[in-house]
Amino acid sequence: MTNIEWTEKTWNPIVGCSIVSPGCTNCYAMKMAARLEKMMKPERRGDVLLPHHYTRLTKPSNGGPVWTGRVNIAPDNILLAPLRRKKPTMYFVNSMGDLFHESIPDEWIDRVFAVMARCPQHTFQVLTKRSERMREYCAKLDRAPGPTTIEIAEASIQPPLNDWPLPNVWLGVSAERQTEADERIPDLLATPAAVRFVSAEPLLEAVDFTDLSYSGMCLDAVEGYLQGGAGYATPQRRRLDWIIVGGESGANARPMHPDWARSIRDQCTAAGVPFFFKQWGEWAPTRLTDPPRVDLRWLSSNGGCMDAMWNDPKPSEADVMISKVGKKSAGRLLDDRDWSQMPLRESGV
Ligand code: SF4
Numbered sequence: 001m002t003n004i005e006w007t008e009k010t011w012n013p014i015v016g017c018s019i020v021s022p023g024c025t026n027c028y029a030m031k032m033a034a035r036l037e038k039m040m041k042p043e044r045r046g047d048v049l050l051p052h053h054y055t056r057l058t059k060p061s062n063g064g065p066v067w068t069g070r071v072n073i074a075p076d077n078i079l080l081a082p083l084r085r086k087k088p089t090m091y092f093v094n095s096m097g098d099l100f101h102e103s104i105p106d107e108w109i110d111r112v113f114a115v116m117a118r119c120p121q122h123t124f125q126v127l128t129k130r131s132e133r134m135r136e137y138c139a140k141l142d143r144a145p146g147p148t149t150i151e152i153a154e155a156s157i158q159p160p161l162n163d164w165p166l167p168n169v170w171l172g173v174s175a176e177r178q179t180e181a182d183e184r185i186p187d188l189l190a191t192p193a194a195v196r197f198v199s200a201e202p203l204l205e206a207v208d209f210t211d212l213s214y215s216g217m218c219l220d221a222v223e224g225y226l227q228g229g230a231g232y233a234t235p236q237r238r239r240l241d242w243i244i245v246g247g248e249s250g251a252n253a254r255p256m257h258p259d260w261a262r263s264i265r266d267q268c269t270a271a272g273v274p275f276f277f278k279q280w281g282e283w284a285p286t287r288l289t290d291p292p293r294v295d296l297r298w299l300s301s302n303g304g305c306m307d308a309m310w311n312d313p314k315p316s317e318a319d320v321m322i323s324k325v326g327k328k329s330a331g332r333l334l335d336d337r338d339w340s341q342m343p344l345r346e347s348g349v
Pocket residue numbers: 017018019020021023024027028029030095096097098129
């Protein structure tokens with residue numbers, strides 16, 4: 001089980017990572033990996049007992065544990081776990097790392113894809129910040145469809161990679177700011193996938209998915225148009241199938257302005273793209289009708305924050321008063337509504 005609202009279970013066949021962009025600053029997996037290293041016992045691999053696979057993924061620092069950049073593949077009982085599960089399940093793949101991390105050899109990713117190919121009863125959600133590696137890896141499989149023998153444990157299997165892209169694998173990228181959206185979404189749209197999604201969490205600024213900067217042109221990733229310099233727009237074969245938005249949780253969480261979330265909801269609604277509002281996170285907008293709160297701030301639309309008192313006048317029209325109420329109290333309603341839409345279609349290209 002998992003408390004991630006948009007999935008049912010996490011599956012971590014490969015663990016370990018390193019910081020890649022501002023969304024990683026308060027990486028939950030980094031802290032959790034350090035905890036697991038202390039808690040877990042040695043693992044049996046064949047006839048030998050070896051240090052468990054969370055060993056040496058992190059090292060201590062003054063600010064808490066940090067990734068070492070090391071990555072480890074899990075033992076077979078974890079790698080093969082989805083094969084044993086009959087009940088159709090939505091799996092989030094690699095919540096404790098990034099499947100397309102630069103240190104992970106292609107052979108390990110092959111094994112993960114082989115398991116996913118052998119489990120048509122499940123849906124696998126793969127989310128990465130390494131969109132370029134994902135595009136290149138999938139292009140390699142795209143160029144060589146057909147039976148590919150992949151070694152898993154002691155056995156070879158031939159996953160049905162001629163059924164490509166795998167209909168039960170959703171591919172997604174994280175996009176916490178416009179910069180990451182501009183960089184990663186064109187890669188995602190260039191990658192063959194049954195479903196393509198974006199996780200804008202932790203959302204750190206306003207992001208316009210209708211106006212991505214791409215090779216000197218404007219890409220509308222929700223409607224599926226590319227606009228060149230002459231002003232004409234060319235329809236694209238692919239667009240996003242799902243967008244998730246969430247604020248940050250944890251002790252050092254950065255707040256999310258409600259207008260950033262509303263704007264993405266409105267972009268999705270106008271284009272008919274399913275929208276999932278996952279959480280406010282640690283901070284939530286405060287209304288004067290709420291009980292008095294501590295730790296009040298004014299949050300501006302550019303992310304600037306300043307301390308506030310309950311009766312302070314609003315510094316500017318776009319500012320909102322927020323308070324640090326904790327993830328649970330903050331909840332996941334946006335404008336008093338639950339937004340838990342899921343992808344409706346499989347583009348299959
Ligand atoms: S890519 Fe994900 S797992 Fe890796 S450091 Fe960033 S937030 Fe953490």
